[in-house]
Amino acid sequence: MLDQKSNDDVAVIGIGSAGTRIVSLLSRKPLLVDRYAYVSCDAEDFSPVDSKDAIHIQSPIDQKLTPSLVRGLALSYHGRIRDAIGGSKVVFVVAGLGGATGSGLAPVVASIAQDCGATTVGVAVMPFEFEKKMKFYAGVSLRRLRTASRGVVVVDNDTLMHSSPDESTLADLYDSANKAAVKALGSLLASSTEGSKSVGLNKFLGAVLRDGYSILGVSSNGGGEKAEDALAGAVVSLGRIANAKEASRAVVSLNGDSSLSAQEVGLAVGRFGSLIDNQAVDVEYGVDCSGSSQLQVSVLASGFGATKYDDYDPLSKILGGRVLDDDMDTSLLGGLEGLPSCG
Ligand SMILES: Nc1nc2c(ncn2[C@@H]2O[C@H](COP(=O)(O)OP(=O)(O)OP(=O)(O)O)[C@@H](O)[C@H]2O)c(=O)[nH]1
Ligand SMILES: [Mg+2]
Incomplete structure (x- = not known):
């Protein structure tokens, strides 16, 4: 702490x-x-x-x-x-x-x-x-x-990209992904302001500083959509990366406007355990009602041993947990003449 x-x-x-x-x-x-x-x-x-x-x-x-x-x-x-x-x-x-x-x-x-x-x-x-x-x-x-x-938060670019018109350029995709990422990360690191209940650094770190990976799932909905539906969308995005049921802790952040009622927040947060089919999960939450009518729900869930990214590094899969002596190999430009000579 x-x-x-x-x-x-x-x-x-x-x-x-x-x-x-x-x-x-x-x-x-x-x-x-x-x-x-x-x-x-x-x-x-x-x-x-x-x-x-x-x-x-x-x-x-x-x-x-x-x-x-x-x-x-x-x-x-x-x-x-x-x-x-x-x-x-x-x-x-x-x-x-x-x-x-x-x-x-x-x-x-x-x-x-x-x-x-x-x-x-x-x-x-x-x-x-x-x-x-x-x-x-x-x-x-x-x-x-x-x-x-001590901890790693993984954010998937596909999760951050909600919907994009066909004519979007790569720069447009990155811009929209960045907006979603900044809203989600910002809500975890926000200081309290009027109309908000911030998550707080201790709760954020309490979720992240543990074995395995933490995954940031995000879902954004148009105005009028229920917080519970948006939370379900964020849980789906977690499920694309790991087995959501494995989450041991979670921080749910809701960013919307003043129409986000306390009852709606309570219902959504209370349903997280059943959404991932693990009632033992420990859930904290934060709310920011000073934003736009487009509700964004972010879920930082932690404690995942395996993720889909394990397949990105086939060598480590083949080695099955054994580690090569590849301790951050470093290349140097130029030949050996730059090195001090011995003898
Ligand atoms: N969300 C988001 N992802 C980005 C952005 N720019 C690049 N990426 C992603 O980030 C990863 C690394 O890309 P870059 O950040 O461009 O790479 P870099 O670290 O600058 O490395 P080099 O330019 O190759 O030296 C890729 O997965 C890209 O999809 C961005 O503005 N927003
Ligand atoms: Mg670059």
């Missing part, structure tokens, strides 16, 4: 393009967060953020980046990453997994944060189903992020 909150308790770090975008949107909300930082190889990622919070890993333009190459390039930036985290009690490391930067660095930044003594939580945004090529890096990185953190 956290002590009394003091300055600089909570830091949120966005890694790579998706991580930077999502964290920069979070930074505009009134949250229980004291510090934001951003790490990426791509200078364009930093356009929406304050340059003093940005750590730009210089990378060659003539070389295709891979996670291990990014880890090599980042070796000389560990001190700056440590400075950005230093003193924080809780660090959230947010990244989209599947590309080179987020996949390569999220586990590294998480282990730096743990070494600094912070309670570290990874937040992994997983690729859309159609991004088949991204699955392998995403699966390997998720496993490493789990090892390097």
